[in-house]
Amino acid sequence: MKISETIRPFIHLLFPPVCRACGKLLSGDPSAILCARCASQDVSLKLPVCDLCGLPVPAPADPCSFPSSSHGCIPFKPAFDCIRSAVAYENPVRELIHQFKFQGSRRVRPYLQSLFADGADRLLGNFHLDAIVPVPLHWTRHFSREFNQADVLAQSLSRHSGIPVLADAVRRCKRTYPQSRLGGKWRGRGLEAAFCPGTDAVSGLDLLLVDDVMTTGQTISACAAALRQAGAHHIVGYTLARRI
Ligand SMILES: [Zn+2]
Numbered sequence: 520m521k522i523s524e525t526i527r528p529f530i531h532l533l534f535p536p537v538c539r540a541c542g543k544l545l546s547g548d549p550s551a552i553l554c555a556r557c558a559s560q561d562v563s564l565k566l567p568v569c570d571l572c573g574l575p576v577p578a579p580a581d582p583c584s585f586p587s588s589s590h591g592c593i594p595f596k597p598a599f600d601c602i603r604s605a606v607a608y609e610n611p612v613r614e615l616i617h618q619f620k621f622q623g624s625r626r627v628r629p630y631l632q633s634l635f636a637d638g639a640d641r642l643l644g645n646f647h648l649d650a651i652v653p654v655p656l657h658w659t660r661h662f663s664r665e666f667n668q669a670d671v672l673a674q675s676l677s678r679h680s681g682i683p684v685l686a687d688a689v690r691r692c693k694r695t696y697p698q699s700r701l702g703g704k705w706r707g708r709g710l711e712a713a714f715c716p717g718t719d720a721v722s723g724l725d726l727l728l729v730d731d732v733m734t735t736g737q738t739i740s741a742c743a744a745a746l747r748q749a750g751a752h753h754i755v756g757y758t759l760a761r762r763i
Pocket residue numbers: 538539540541542543553554555556557558
């Protein structure tokens with residue numbers, strides 16, 4: 520028996536485990552991170568969904584019910600071919616993503632990675648994919664956060680699917696303000712030339728471009744544009760969560 524297993528009951532007495540989403544005291548399975556109520560919240564997105572925005576539609580050929588421009592439901596012409604998201608950006612997942620991304624919590628990673636893999640099995644079966652590409656962070660943000668959440672998700676999906684990751688297919692050559700913190704009219708500003716091709720060859724490849732959260736789709740589209748510039752053939756955007 521390891522020392523950590525010996526002292527775990529005492530640690531639990533001093534610091535009782537709580538639900539990572541709502542803070543309720545947990546009893547039972549010591550490895551659980553969510554209470555029964557939070558674990559039962561199903562925020563997964565299921566087919567059919569709109570190719571442009573990833574939101575559910577009534578039937579596969581139906582137009583999206585969120586039209587906002589002549590391009591359809593998102594207010595710009597995207598550089599990706601279609602987009603999918605595993606879950607809606609709602610609690611309990613929203614709180615777990617926050618802990619994963621901004622607090623570096625390793626406890627919540629396996630749960631989020633399993634949601635990401637389940638979503639891929641559910642939503643991506645019809646696509647031919649040569650490689651997975653994580654949306655990169657600017658090096659200054661990567662340095663301060665110490666990891667890229669998109670890279671963590673890409674690597675776990677690669678282990679699940681056997682599809683390789685191209686870690687330097689695209690680079691963030693300009694630091695931009697997080698899109699999620701910008702008001703509607705400012706979103707998309709500053710993303711021009713924010714990404715540029717890296718050293719990994721993507722010419723003729725079918726790519727899965729992954730990120731943690733899709734807000735408007737403009738970041739993932741700007742990243743897809745750089746991959747297009749490098750000759751990528753088909754680009755499917757895939758995020759863990761989608762703001763609705
Ligand atoms: Zn809870």
